[in-house]
Amino acid sequence: MAEQDEPPPDSKLTRSKQRWAQEGRFLIGRTSRPEQQRLPPGQHLTRDWPTLDLGLTPNISRERWRLDVYGAVEKPLFWNFAEFAAQPQGNFISDIHCVTTWSRYDNRWEGLSTRELLDACRPRAEARFVVLHCHDGYTTNLALEDFAAEDALLAHGWSGAPLEQEHGGPVRLVVPHLYFWKSAKWLQSVEFLAEDKPGYWEVRGYHNKGDPWKEERYSGD
Ligand SMILES: Nc1nc2c(c(=O)[nH]1)N[C@H]1C(S)=C(S)[C@@H](COP(=O)(O)O)O[C@H]1N2
Numbered sequence: 001m002a003e004q005d006e007p008p009p010d011s012k013l014t015r016s017k018q019r020w021a022q023e024g025r026f027l028i029g030r031t032s033r034p035e036q037q038r039l040p041p042g043q044h045l046t047r048d049w050p051t052l053d054l055g056l057t058p059n060i061s062r063e064r065w066r067l068d069v070y071g072a073v074e075k076p077l078f079w080n081f082a083e084f085a086a087q088p089q090g091n092f093i094s095d096i097h098c099v100t101t102w103s104r105y106d107n108r109w110e111g112l113s114t115r116e117l118l119d120a121c122r123p124r125a126e127a128r129f130v131v132l133h134c135h136d137g138y139t140t141n142l143a144l145e146d147f148a149a150e151d152a153l154l155a156h157g158w159s160g161a162p163l164e165q166e167h168g169g170p171v172r173l174v175v176p177h178l179y180f181w182k183s184a185k186w187l188q189s190v191e192f193l194a195e196d197k198p199g200y201w202e203v204r205g206y207h208n209k210g211d212p213w214k215e216e217r218y219s220g221d
């Protein structure tokens with residue numbers, strides 16, 4: 001009796017689920033573009049998956065791996081792999097566009113969406129940029145809104161198997177709407193900043209943002 005006037009239960013989980021429903025979360029292939037618009041200008045399609053890095057392949061086991069989230073956040077995080085894997089997991093399908101002109105369609109990733117990470121660490125109002133730090137010394141920078149893209153994730157799985165070491169395992173970033181150099185392999189830490197801080201390639205002539213649809217390859221573009 002009279003229960004009808006009570007507000008529906010509200011919690012972080014129900015709010016997240018509501019948001020997932022609005023976004024069509026976990027639906028397969030929902031970010032695909034129509035075929036004719038799918039390949040960005042100047043790109044060609046490849047079926048294999050090239051490996052590109054600085055020539056080092058850090059060997060970090062899941063047991064040793066830690067994720068450090070720090071800087072302009074309300075709640076810094078320091079997770080081991082089990083803690084990371086205990087966060088809400090999602091499946092995402094997206095295309096890869098590398099600045100060296102290859103693209104690869106329909107990569108199936110599994111991991112933690114960057115939006116879930118943002119919910120957990122709660123960036124402070126002044127946070128506007130993110131720098132990813134990697135075990136090979138590589139860094140790359142993103143505007144907070146690019147990091148927070150709905151299809152961006154910290155991936156530990158690819159095609160139903162653990163992400164291979166050569167492709168950045170245990171955990172890499174995947175930001176499908178930007179060139180793949182933004183998708184940091186062997187992820188070690190995520191730093192939130194008020195000011196932008198260009199990363200490894202960004203200080204060596206690559207574009208600061210790297211939108212493949214605008215062919216933002218190099219900083220003069
Ligand atoms: N840690 C790290 N991440 C990195 C790189 C790197 O050298 N080190 N290279 C970037 C570049 S230029 C590309 S194209 C992709 C390549 O990812 P893949 O080897 O899985 O294809 O990783 C990006 N992330």
Ligand SMILES: [Mo]
Pocket residue numbers: 052098099100180181
């Ligand atoms: Mo690249």
